[in-house]
Amino acid sequence: MISDASTSVAGLSDLLERVRRRIRIQSALRGTAETASILIAGVLLSCGLDYLLSLPGLFRLAFLALTLLLTAIIAARRLIIPLLQVPPVDELGAAVDLEFPELQESVATLISIQQSVDVTDVSTRIMQERLRQSVEDHIQVARPSRIVKSRSTIRRCAMAAVALVMILIPVLLWPTGSGLLAQRFVMPFANLAAASNLYFELHEGNRVAARNADVEFTAIPQWRNGVPGEIPTDVKLEFRTESGIIDELPMLLNSEQQQFTSVLRSVRESLRYRVYGGGAMTEWFQLTVGDPPVLQTATLTSVAPAYTRRAPVTFEGASGDMEVLVGSQIELRLTFNEAVHDVQIEWSNWKSVATVSDEEDETRADQTKVAQPQKPVELTPDGLSAVFRFEAQGGGDFDLLAFNKAGLCVSTETARRLIVLPDTPPTLSVGGIEDGLRVRPDEVLTVECGAADDIGIGALSMEYRLNPANSDAPQTDLVDALTAEAELPKTKVAAEPLKVGSLIVSHNFTLDLKALNAKSGESLTVTVCTQDERPVPGPQVVCQGPWTIYIDDQAPPGGETLDAAARRELLEDLERIQQQLEQDAKAAEELKEEIEEKQTEETQEKAEELSEQEKQLAEELKELAEKSKDQQMTPEQKQKLKELSEQLSEDAAKKLEEAAKEESETASKKVDEAAKQLGKVREELEQIADEVGTIDSPKDSGNTSQFDGKTPDATAPGGKRSDWGKLQDELDGENSDAGKDVLDSEYADLIRRYRRDLARTREPAPGPAPAK
Template identity: 25%
Template sequence: MSGATLPSTSETSLVTSRLAQLRSKISLWFWIDGLSRIAWGALLLSLADLILDYLFRMDLSQRAVMLALMIAATVWIAYKWLFLPLSQVPSDDALCLRVEAANKHLGESLISALQLARLPEDKQHGMSPLLMNQTIRMGMKRAQEVDFSNVLDSLSFRFHAILLVLALGLSSWCVISIAAFPSGILRIWAERNLLLMSTPWPQSTNLEIERAVNGKVVFPRGEDWTQFVTVAADSKIFPDSVHIDFRRARGRQSQAMKRTTEQPTDGSQRFEAVFNNVLEPFEFRARGGDAYTDWVQVELVDPPAVDSLELEVTPPQYANLAPEKLPPGRGPYYVLRGSSLAIQGTSTKPLASASIVIDDEKSIELKVDNSLSFSGVVDISNFVAGQYTIVLKDELGLSSRRNTSFGIRIRLDREPRVRMRLLGVSGVVVPKARIPLAGRLTDDFGIVSSQIEYSWTTSDTERKQGDGTVALESLTKQLPALEVDFADVVELEPLAIPTGSALTLRIAARDNDNVKDDAADEVPNVGKSSDFLLRVVTEDELRADLLRREKEQRQEFERLLKNEEDILTETRALEATTNNSAALESIQKDMLLQLQRRQKQVASNTAAIAERFSGFVLEVENNRIEEPGGKLQTRLTKEIVEPMQLVSGPMASESIAKLDETRRQSADVKPRGEAFAQAVAVQQKMVDEMRLILSRMVKAEGFQEAVNLLYEIQKSQQDVYDRTMKEKAERIQNILEKEGSTPTPPAPQTPVPQSPAPPEAQPPATEPAPAEEATAAAKE
């Protein structure tokens, strides 16, 4: 027994090689099974991804996530069903156990033989070599009788092999379809989900988000923004409504868009949605019909704003003013019509365009100099009153809703201010009168012309009227000028204004404003003075009017004389009362003050009457009733005006001074008495002089009444003469008509009555007799 030898290595290597072949078959089985699972898993995942993307129109990020999930799932399948099984290589013992399990009649002979054959000699001590040899030989013999491959499931292997072939065939068909059909569903899916492109799915409606570039659209921060979505003209179905879906937007999930009022002319349709006061970024997409757009990221940027602004107005040329800078932020600005406005400023960010909008109606483009600065000019033709708004657009086309604006108000060049007054005439004048006038013309920028405008209308039944202008030489020499003082005379005789007319005079001045008013198409800046209304009368009517006014002044002067007599009486009474008093009492001092005030009032009223009589003198001269320095003017001046001026001037001043001195010397008996006596004496002189003036005035009135009576008689005689000549001509005409001849009778020579001078200056006429009697009565 001890001489028995173990089987040779060649006997055991046969089993070992068969186990190696089994191990290779197992690896092949794992490859077939793993690859089939990987292929079908990838196909099913791709199919699911295609269905999900087609139904829900996933955006780029969603598709990227799905691609990552598919890759991860495929890798997991490969790891679990291919890499993990292949990494676990079965040992010979494990394979032997698997073979013995599949062949029950082997028992444990195969594993025992294989293990005993591997024992080294140093571990064989204590074992029967014969028994070991017999066990090994028996196990090897039985192993040769068994097919090791029956441990594999051949049916499952064939099934997975078929599945792998089918998966490879289906994958090849998909690849060929993707390559051969560019518009096919598989090609679109591959581009969208494998290459992550934005290729759209076939759809009947095509939507386009305006201003979206590379999946982004820019909104102005903090502003209201209107976003437009267009349904392309090549769409087969035009939806009735389009919605916007929001993502990462607070409080909103979707919003319906409104169809714009004005639609494009190319057949497309446009919808709009307003985003109010956008402060945070978000994402949105548009959907309508069967179309879904990609998600668009909203980026917020600050809209352009005016950083600095300079406004310079250039007044019209006629104003002769230098350009003026307008202080920013202090509008509205009042500017002369016909000016131009220069605008220059800078922006907070680069600009693509700039414009200025006037009252949301007229837009004027501004020049963008270096992206940040802008400038322009609003010329005379466009410079109007209104609200001026500067609209800036950046390179993205954004503009701020809160644009910089300022108001312009047109400051019209006021018409010249004209003041005029008539000198030395009243409300009635004769046709040959001269009318002195004086005044002042002022204007902001210059007066170029001025003239007298007149118009007249008769009040008789024929209602004649006329108008015209008269140039003033004194004004013409001083123009053009900003300010003119003038004094001149208007002669009425060349104007041929009939008596009984209402004459209106005014002065008109035109400034140098040459800017046309488009509405009126004329230069409107003509200033006019107040109208002066005069009544043109005959000489006797003027004399009657003068006499009436003289009577009024005489009555007023009588009242003043009475007041002065009262002052004299009260002064004498006060003097007598205080003659023996050591000092004046307070009540007596108050009486002196009252007398002073009354004396001043009498003096001022007397001076006013003297001034009115001076006006009568000028009126006589300007109406040419008599030659300058005539008896009427001399009488009024020497007998009335100058004495009145003496009374109202030196005499009244002396009386007031003496009364004041009396009051101040109230404690000194002697000086007070002297002042009292002097005051009474002066007042007595005033009373005497005023009585003398009054008697002259009464005498002058009688004289003037006689003269006026003479003129009335002459007028009556002239009227009788005119009627007589007219009746004579009519009778001659009747006689000639009865005889059958109708020669034209000569026109009667109506004598033109001459305005007679006062009886002192003209000898009485020999006829008619009533005039002689009137003249004699006037002399008496």
């Protein structure tokens, strides 16, 4: 009835449209909920079985197809078709009639009145208006929810929400495993690992290996939930070669590193492999086997800096130790049997060459020991050749790396080392001069200089300054003294023009003190310097000195240093004590003879005087041992002097003292023993004096030395150089062993005196040419 009056009664069509819209909404909600529930249920069932059983790809495909089919059927029947269907008006009207009978009765009465013939009657019109008003009131209070119930929709939505929660729980608690299960469900035949809690981590899965090489496989057990579990015991490596061979290898557990390893020997072809065990299984990995590129030729060419005037050096094979000069331009050419795309120089223990050699700059030199940066490579378009060009500023062991398209690296076991030699500073040797030398104002000093360099000597010069006597210009303030000294004129004398590239240069500078108008009390400061030919960052300068020479009218001919004077005085004291000991020994012998005849008061006094004399000599020896410097005596010689002093005071002097109190026979024996003791002490003291006379006083490099004209570091004592070794060989050849003994006994005393005289005085140097 309502459907018939929907067009004639206002509001009825709107009510029917609202009912139709609610029906469509409820159908969409129920269809979506049911479709989602079926889909989630299929996914949960398939993933759950896959987690428990690690389903093969066919089973996963079947579950995927079944899930999609059921989901499509439910979606079509419960969602798509209801949405596409339009409920008829009659059915909607009937539903409204059943739910709202009063509305149906009012509408029926209104329709019957409208269909009556007498519509002009006032009462009829009034009734019609009242009925229409009643229908409109019923329509206003009518609700579509009373016609279309929501109970079933709510139940289905709740079921879908529960399914959604069930699938979200594992996703939130186990994201990685859930994601892997989802991938395995969506892609049944994809190369994926098993979605178990335990899995194996392979750092190098897909890799490339050289043919016939041993390949080691390493698998580290891990757990997806982060909680370590029981480590499996039976883990295997399964592989399938390109030729169709399928095999397995057991993997051994390294308990210390907690990893499984297995080695496949002499791999000859590519293969696919995976690791499984303990319910876990990795995806398939690819091991590509190929031939690495071969380094056919390697040539290193070094072009030294232009100032060195050295010819280029080529190292064929670029192997072994290759020495080049710092700053050289290096060109390394390589050729390969196949195209390569990445060529590198891999350095180990690389160190840069320090540009300074001073000890104070060692810290800065250590800071340069950093990793060598990669050198850019120039590859030919075909990839068969490569060239490295760089400047040699450091070196070390290096290896050549080249990779082909497959990623295989060139295999070489050749040892290669680039040794970058620094341009070392020149060496300088100076002789004929010594710090603290005392010379007369009319002396002429010869400064013998020798310099050598690995590239060439650029200059050799001597600089001297005449300092006034201290009494002439006294300075109470140190700054004033230094300022005054700096203002003194200096004279620089250079060697004759040197030939470019001279590796060794020798030159004698002369200092004519008389020509310099040097006076007693003044001093002369001398410095000798040399430099090489390095242009950048500049020549390396090496100096020796300064030496201070004191002008003294009282100096011995040829000059004498303070150390030499002290040694001379020491030798004089030792010789004086030796002579006194010799006299005392003779006196003791004479005293012995007198006592043998008769012990008298006179002999007793002589014995006591002789005892006091030895005690005094003992004190002098002890004082010499304590006051002498290391340049004059060695510690062993000082100790020996102290022992001799004790022997004199505790032995000889004591026996003489006792002899003065004994009878004739006993006193004679003690005096005889004292005489022998004095002779023994004298001999040992003479030996010490000989040793002291031959000690070489320590001095700076080149001081009082003479350049040999060949090697700057080879110097000899000032004066003439003699080939003592050759003369000694000649003497040994001319004399038999017995003859040598005779010569030694005859000339021993002569040799000792010669050594003492040589230590006391210096032979005057021959008069050189005027000052240059």
